[in-house]
Amino acid sequence: MHVIYGGTFDPIHHGHLRLALEVADALQVERVDLVPCHIPPHRGSTGATSAQRLDMIRLAVEGESRLHVDDRELQRAGASYTADTLRQLRTELGPKRPLVMVVGTDAFAGFDRWREWREIPELAHIVVVSRPGSALPEASVASSLYRERPAETPGDLWQTPAGRILAFDAPLMDISATGIRQRISGGHSPRYLLPDSVLQRIHDQGLYGACPD
Numbered sequence: 001m002h003v004i005y006g007g008t009f010d011p012i013h014h015g016h017l018r019l020a021l022e023v024a025d026a027l028q029v030e031r032v033d034l035v036p037c038h039i040p041p042h043r044g045s046t047g048a049t050s051a052q053r054l055d056m057i058r059l060a061v062e063g064e065s066r067l068h069v070d071d072r073e074l075q076r077a078g079a080s081y082t083a084d085t086l087r088q089l090r091t092e093l094g095p096k097r098p099l100v101m102v103v104g105t106d107a108f109a110g111f112d113r114w115r116e117w118r119e120i121p122e123l124a125h126i127v128v129v130s131r132p133g134s135a136l137p138e139a140s141v142a143s144s145l146y147r148e149r150p151a152e153t154p155g156d157l158w159q160t161p162a163g164r165i166l167a168f169d170a171p172l173m174d175i176s177a178t179g180i181r182q183r184i185s186g187g188h189s190p191r192y193l194l195p196d197s198v199l200q201r202i203h204d205q206g207l208y209g210a211c212p213d
């Protein structure tokens, strides 16, 4: 089974890192690949560059053998579309190996706005992780997709290469990259919300309005 966990990771924090390990344990896989995406233009220009986000992820997973970085979306020119990434991975893995994509409820709630979203469950299983403060709206396409294709247990994801949706209740950590960026730009410390090595890098490079040490 191949498990990917995508996001902007602007910056990566302990919510992301804990979640990746919880998923690895629950699915009984040896690794989870973090897949940073290009920042879509509408997110504004206050964040870190792709190279800086990638660098922070690498720092964060250093020494943790179960967490890896897959930088394919940053290598591609232009916007990152999940369907393209999954298609590429499917070609590499072959038709039989289970492929799993991890998303939070906030990201999954707008699933039907993703490009080629109908194709996605044909390519991969989806693990939807509950996120503090965001539940799936009952009437959403995401909810009905879940009702159509539920996985009862993590073990179900091993039975087929794609197509099931698993609701996964990981221990909740109410941490967001937005909250971290706001603390930094407001002159407050985000320490303990993210790895010290990442925070040090943020200060060294003056990211998110941080004062260089």
Ligand code: ATP
Pocket (backbone or CB within 6 Å): 006, 007, 008, 009, 010, 015, 016, 019, 102, 103, 104, 105, 106, 107, 129, 130, 131, 132, 172, 173, 174, 175, 176, 177, 178, 179
């Ligand atoms: P931002 O605040 O900038 O939107 P974020 O903290 O939500 O950032 P993303 O990089 O957008 O981080 O998140 C990547 C994925 O991780 C998304 O699917 C998101 O739902 C999930 N996620 C982020 N933080 C948490 C958390 N604390 N607990 C569970 N899931 C999370």
